[in-house]
Amino acid sequence: MPFDPTNPVIQLCAKGIEIEAESPDQAKGLFLQAWSLAATDVEKFTAAHYLARHQDSATEKLEWDLRALQLALQIQDESITSSYPSLYLNVGKGYEDLGDIEQAKHHYQLALSYVHHLPTEGYGKMIKQGVESGLKRLII
Numbered sequence: 001m002p003f004d005p006t007n008p009v010i011q012l013c014a015k016g017i018e019i020e021a022e023s024p025d026q027a028k029g030l031f032l033q034a035w036s037l038a039a040t041d042v043e044k045f046t047a048a049h050y051l052a053r054h055q056d057s058a059t060e061k062l063e064w065d066l067r068a069l070q071l072a073l074q075i076q077d078e079s080i081t082s083s084y085p086s087l088y089l090n091v092g093k094g095y096e097d098l099g100d101i102e103q104a105k106h107h108y109q110l111a112l113s114y115v116h117h118l119p120t121e122g123y124g125k126m127i128k129q130g131v132e133s134g135l136k137r138l139i140i
Helices: 008-019 024-036 042-053 058-072 077-097 101-115 123-138
Strands: none
Touching: 008 024, 008 042, 024 042, 042 058, 042 077, 058 077, 077 101, 077 123, 101 123
């Protein structure tokens, strides 16, 4: 999905990504600003996705991951499907962390059903391995 680098929401998220390793609190602040400015589903999805990474509890993280997923599912752009594996992986992990094994499995399986939209190397390989690891942990 192409992002407009001149979009203020995208700019805030990009800046947050740049600093999140060294300054997670500042990054979270930028992602919150992005969420406040977001008007479209793409903008809201982007901000929610990054906000999920900076929550204080597994419950809050899952809530933001679910929000990001629901927003992504509303976007009418075929290219967004390449984000589904990661989004379903995040939601699955959230449910796993909270002990809801059935929901975790369900979301990991949904993630697996979309991995063919990912590149075979790099990021795509990492996401696919995460999905497979999640399923392996739960199918014992």
